[in-house]
Amino acid sequence: EAGVVQSPRYKIIEKKQPVAFWCNPISGHNTLYWYLQNLGQGPELLIRYENEEAVDDSQLPKDRFSAERLKGVDSTLKIQPAELGDSAVYLCASSLGQPNTGELFFGEGSRLTVL
Amino acid sequence: KNQVEQSPQSLIILEGKNCTLQCNYTVSPFSNLRWYKQDTGRGPVSLTIMTFSENTKSNGRYTATLDADTKQSSLHITASQLSDSASYICVVSLNNAGNMLTFGGGTRLMVKP
Numbered sequence: 001e002a003g004v005v006q007s008p009r010y011k012i013i014e015k016k017q018p019v020a021f022w023c024n025p026i027s028g029h030n031t032l033y034w035y036l037q038n039l040g041q042g043p044e045l046l047i048r049y050e051n052e053e054a055v056d057d058s059q060l061p062k063d064r065f066s067a068e069r070l071k072g073v074d075s076t077l078k079i080q081p082a083e084l085g086d087s088a089v090y091l092c093a094s095s096l097g098q099p100n101t102g103e104l105f106f107g108e109g110s111r112l113t114v115l
Numbered sequence: 116k117n118q119v120e121q122s123p124q125s126l127i128i129l130e131g132k133n134c135t136l137q138c139n140y141t142v143s144p145f146s147n148l149r150w151y152k153q154d155t156g157r158g159p160v161s162l163t164i165m166t167f168s169e170n171t172k173s174n175g176r177y178t179a180t181l182d183a184d185t186k187q188s189s190l191h192i193t194a195s196q197l198s199d200s201a202s203y204i205c206v207v208s209l210n211n212a213g214n215m216l217t218f219g220g221g222t223r224l225m226v227k228p
Contacts, residue, residue, distance in 0.1 A: 040223070042119075042204050043159070043218050044218070100215070101146065103149075103161055106160070
């Protein structure tokens with residue numbers, strides 16, 4: 001069975017340009033997460049979806065970041081415009097059930113470099 | 116201040132040696148504690164999940180312990196291999212309305228031949 005699939009794996013853009021990341025969770029997983037991970041640090045939650053509803057987006061910088069999960073399956077995370085400080089790895093994860101009980105499965109991440 | 120603290124931040128050991136990584140947490144109410152391994156350039160992969168009532172759990176050469184009274188956990192790696200070189204992340208899950216997961220900053224382990 002395929003795991004969580006993310007694309008692109010790597011993206012290099014100039015500041016002020018837009019960028020989008022795509023995530024396909026494990027089939028049947030109702031909960032989907034987007035995390036930001038800076039070098040040498042643990043992941044930080046950006047947004048959590050239960051099915052197609054964003055149930056926790058309190059840490060998402062809404063002035064430049066947006067996300068959607070149409071039909072409760074695939075999800076996209078967009079940054080517009082990107083800033084230098086957005087350089088990081090963007091991890092997508094999925095789980096079955098509630099976050100505090102269901103095991104999280106992570107994708108390989110999308111590494112963003114903003115020049 | 117991060118409510119899940121890991122130590123040491125980084126560690127270098129020789130192949131074949133044992134090591135122990137620490138995780139202290141202050142978050143509550145506690146639901147479970149997880150250890151993840153993250154290879155460089157990859158996503159985290161689950162090693163163990165322990166609930167409040169579990170004191171220890173093993174996964175091959177990895178053994179996690181939990182003391183819910185002192186809010187401490189450790190991950191012991193036995194007979195280390197070069198492939199154990201990675202970051203190890205402790206995650207505490209809360210049993211509250213938000214169902215939060217709180218991540219530690221990780222310990223970067225390097226195993227040298």
